[in-house]
Amino acid sequence: MKDIYCLAIESSCDETSMSIVKNGVEEVATVVLSQIDIHKTYGGVVPEVASRSHVESITIVLDEVLNKANMTMDDIDIIGVTYGPGLIGSLLIGLQAAKTLAMLYHKPLVPVHHIAGHIYANNLEERLKFPLIALVVSGGHTDLIYMKEDYSFERIGSTLDDAVGEAYDKVAKVLGLSYPGGPLIDKLAMQGADTYNLPYPLDDSSYNFSFSGLKSAVVNLVHNEKQRGCEIRIADMAFSFQKRVVTVITKKTMKAIAEYNVKNLVIAGGVAANNGLRSKMVELIKDKNIKLSIPRIKYCTDNAAMIGAAAYYAYKKGIVADLYLNAKATDSLYND
Numbered sequence: 001m002k003d004i005y006c007l008a009i010e011s012s013c014d015e016t017s018m019s020i021v022k023n024g025v026e027e028v029a030t031v032v033l034s035q036i037d038i039h040k041t042y043g044g045v046v047p048e049v050a051s052r053s054h055v056e057s058i059t060i061v062l063d064e065v066l067n068k069a070n071m072t073m074d075d076i077d078i079i080g081v082t083y084g085p086g087l088i089g090s091l092l093i094g095l096q097a098a099k100t101l102a103m104l105y106h107k108p109l110v111p112v113h114h115i116a117g118h119i120y121a122n123n124l125e126e127r128l129k130f131p132l133i134a135l136v137v138s139g140g141h142t143d144l145i146y147m148k149e150d151y152s153f154e155r156i157g158s159t160l161d162d163a164v165g166e167a168y169d170k171v172a173k174v175l176g177l178s179y180p181g182g183p184l185i186d187k188l189a190m191q192g193a194d195t196y197n198l199p200y201p202l203d204d205s206s207y208n209f210s211f212s213g214l215k216s217a218v219v220n221l222v223h224n225e226k227q228r229g230c231e232i233r234i235a236d237m238a239f240s241f242q243k244r245v246v247t248v249i250t251k252k253t254m255k256a257i258a259e260y261n262v263k264n265l266v267i268a269g270g271v272a273a274n275n276g277l278r279s280k281m282v283e284l285i286k287d288k289n290i291k292l293s294i295p296r297i298k299y300c301t302d303n304a305a306m307i308g309a310a311a312y313y314a315y316k317k318g319i320v321a322d323l324y325l326n327a328k329a330t331d332s333l334y335n336d
């Protein structure tokens, strides 16, 4: 069978990224231009600034990825692009680039849902095994997903309010840490202890999550302590917060893999980089006969390689868009 090379584009938030991926499994070359340093000044992503920055970077990233791969557009078979969800102004830049390339070079345009990309980041490490449960934990999502085969997504649980990464970033902000706060809390938690009495969020029998109550508990505690003139022990707060998050997430995930009798547990999204979550998952799954897939750190946060991996399987399922394809700030991956 002929090899399929995908040129993939990801610009849904604050990373301008392009990648060339062979047959959905092999990363040939990737370029990620992060805007984190620009947004740090504002304490979070400023959508208008992000969009303008994508405009400045997009053609540079294209040249760079083709150079890195030592390829030209003639070597590319399909164009994969994140059409949503994400910041609309950011998505539009990557999408416009993808459509232009598809039209100019007569290549099929494959629309990829950002969350499908995060899941398929794991396919770049080792081929996914089905059926599987995917735990997607990022700045915008906290979902438990059942996949019986490639490119089939059934959501079994989701957050009812904040996404877990969002809660990490908000807690970090109230503790005076810079953006993005998730990795900083993770690092601090390694030096802390469970000394703050925080609630375990939505610790019930459902597959849903809720992080706003835990986040508010941290915010209130910090304010009360400050008013009493007490200093916050940041490392202990980070540990106490992370312990609650990891305990509830891993408990529900373990319940799901047992109930759905799966062969593979896949962890995906920016928060999959979290050391507490990674080590707890490894510990819980080690005596189960289930493969655990966690991406390398570089594949956890936003990158186009994961979009290139997902695009291959979408294309094989016949998912191809025309030039009327629109960016979507919100869009469901699921049929529910």
Ligand code: KG4
Pocket (backbone or CB within 6 Å): 013, 137, 138, 139, 140, 141, 164, 165, 166, 168, 169, 180, 181, 182, 183, 184, 186, 269, 270, 271, 272, 273, 274, 275, 300, 301, 302
């Ligand atoms: O997947 P991603 O790059 O973007 C979205 O699609 O949302 O995820 C970004 C999120 C941010 O909230 C960031 O704080 C969080 O992932 N994050 C972490 C860690 N690394 C990134 N959260 C906890 N621990 C980490 N080590």
Ligand code: ZN
Pocket (backbone or CB within 6 Å): 114, 118, 138, 139, 269, 270, 301, 302
């Ligand atoms: Zn993401």
